[in-house]
Amino acid sequence: MTISYDGTRFYGWERQLTTDMTIQGKLENVLNRMLELPEGETVTVIGAGRTDAGVHARAMTANVLLDTGKTEDEIRAYMNQYLPEDISVNELKVCADRFHSRFKAKGKTYCYTFWCADRKPVFDRKYVTVIEERPDVDRMRRGLERLVGTHDFKSFCGNNKMKKSTVRAIFDAEIKEQGPYIRIYFHGSGFLQNMVRIMSGTLLEIGLGHMEPEEIDAILEKQQRKFAGPTAPPQGLCMMNVDY
Amino acid sequence: MTISYDGTRFYGWERQLTTDMTIQGKLENVLNRMLELPEGETVTVIGAGRTDAGVHARAMTANVLLDTGKTEDEIRAYMNQYLPEDISVNELKVCADRFHSRFKAKGKTYCYTFWCADRKPVFDRKYVTVIEERPDVDRMRRGLERLVGTHDFKSFCGNNKMKKSTVRAIFDAEIKEQGPYIRIYFHGSGFLQNMVRIMSGTLLEIGLGHMEPEEIDAILEKQQRKFAGPTAPPQGLCMMNVDY
The missing domain is CATH 3.30.70.580 (Pseudouridine synthase I, catalytic domain, N-terminal subdomain)
Structure with a gap:
């Protein structure tokens, strides 16, 4: 279903x-x-x-x-x-006996939405994260490019007791600006706990000039949560699709 | 403002x-x-x-x-x-001393939104009126055409003690179907109490085959609320714009 x-x-x-x-x-x-x-x-x-x-x-x-x-x-x-x-x-439909929605998933798409405007998101207020200062989206895009690919995302994992592999693939990703909305789409093999929110929080830091796009490489390499940016709040995150 | x-x-x-x-x-x-x-x-x-x-x-x-x-x-x-x-x-800006947001308004646009789909309007549930049966939108359009123009809309007025003129002009109107959404836009000189909701409820009746598009003329003529259709619920209605 x-x-x-x-x-x-x-x-x-x-x-x-x-x-x-x-x-x-x-x-x-x-x-x-x-x-x-x-x-x-x-x-x-x-x-x-x-x-x-x-x-x-x-x-x-x-x-x-x-x-x-x-x-x-x-x-x-x-x-x-x-x-x-x-x-x-x-x-909702009948599936093969051996179908398993998680194990058989080939990829997942998440979208994280920031709202930046002089006005408040009256109708979308439950589905966006309001930010006061306009980030530089080109800087965010340059950071995002460095996340695409197969990496050990341990620095972007919210579970510090994670025993299993923290290697994941991000197949593609993009940022769309539409008026007050800044939407980051992530399409990948799978995502660690809080991974999309930590990536989004880190990209926002880059957009606001608090970090450099190039720092992404070092953050990935260090494999420690503390080097990445903050975890963006949950309400801006939406699971968009699962492909099989 | x-x-x-x-x-x-x-x-x-x-x-x-x-x-x-x-x-x-x-x-x-x-x-x-x-x-x-x-x-x-x-x-x-x-x-x-x-x-x-x-x-x-x-x-x-x-x-x-x-x-x-x-x-x-x-x-x-x-x-x-x-x-x-x-x-x-x-x-928000400073206006002329004699500006009056109601008296100086030249026109207003309202939108009434029905939702008709197999799925529920999870994200828009506060902003649409869910209908189970798919109406014939062409029939609704033919009814809507007959509402456009200057008429006495007394039959579409929710206030039965209305003493002032119930003549209003609808400049233009249209219905847009987008997936599960059926949106009726009304652009007019002004609207009586519940008028947009009664027009929307009547057009839905027409779309569902319970009334004929041609009956609009007779309803307008009779100048009695009881001849129009039901008042559609409030959550589907949104004031879109005021022009000056």
């Missing part, structure tokens, strides 16, 4: 024992109800990624094993009826 | 004694504070129109008489700092 959500009210994708305000939790609860599972039993919805609290998605993908006589359309209609208005199942 | 607001949380434009959750009330309170007016004294912000509870504006205009040493930029910065995040003053 393909899912959109406004992450504002949620504690991220991943199910938690202490709250039902997670995307995975909401999806599973609705499916458990549909299947009339006994208390304590649950389906497991496997997402392509685990977005942080406050992060949005236009097209997150997920798979789940369901034993039901309902059709694809009936399942989707049921889910959309009982899910809150800030979560929508946009597509 | 030109103001954007997300009307979701507000009881409309007009100041009320029983709540401070109105747009005019918020603007006046911030200006009273800026001017350090004594308790009980207030400035009066005159808006180009009085939007209903839940209705939005991209560019409402308003004027106010202020006795202050502050510059235009300082006033606007002060207002944006103390106004809530769902109200933004986008432009």
Whole structure:
């Protein structure tokens, strides 16, 4: 299935024992109800990624094993009826048994949006990060170029206990300026925890002249989180697409 | 000044004694504070129109008489700092003494947005009216054509005690379909209470085949609210522009 959500009210994708305000939790609860599972039993919805609290998605993908006589359309209609208005199942279809939304993903696209204007983002205020000073987008682009490619992104990983490989590939990336919006698109093999937000925060520092575009190479090389810029806030981040 | 607001949380434009959750009330309170007016004294912000509870504006205009040493930029910065995040003053400048945002308005543009899709409007859910069945937009266009021009719009007036003239001119109007969005734009001399919402609700009925486009003529002629269609809900309506 393909899912959109406004992450504002949620504690991220991943199910938690202490709250039902997670995307995975909401999806599973609705499916458990549909299947009339006994208390304590649950389906497991496997997402392509685990977005942080406050992060949005236009097209997150997920798979789940369901034993039901309902059709694809009936399942989707049921889910959309009982899910809150800030979560929508946009597509749902039967997949191969061995499909796995995370392991089979070939690439993911994220977009980080800054808003810089004399006016406030009244209608988009939950989906952008407001910045006061206009950054030099050409400098940001020169920094971004140095992130593209296969690198060890350890310096851009928010999990300092990360045991597994921190090597990732960014296939391509671009920055689009549209009036007050400055949008950074990242298309890559996968992203480490907070990686897009740390890259976005670092590029903003470069755009504001607090760091040089060329410093990206040294930051990558040092493999320590402290050399990269700050983690940009969650509300500017949106998962755009997963390709298979 | 030109103001954007997300009307979701507000009881409309007009100041009320029983709540401070109105747009005019918020603007006046911030200006009273800026001017350090004594308790009980207030400035009066005159808006180009009085939007209903839940209705939005991209560019409402308003004027106010202020006795202050502050510059235009300082006033606007002060207002944006103390106004809530769902109200933004986008432009503010000194005008002629005799300027009046309502009396001097030559025309206004409103947009009514329906959303019709298999998926839910996750990111726009506060700004659209969801409809289940896809209307025939060509039929809606044929109905809309009959509304354009100078007519007595009494049948499209939500205030049945209206004493003043209910004649208004619609200069032009159009319907744009963009994916799930069906947007009806009305550009006219001015609009009666609920007029855009009643026209939109009537056009939807026509699109769904419950009324004929040609019936618009008879509805206009009868000059009674009961012959027009239902009042479409407020959240789909947005004031787009005022021209002078």
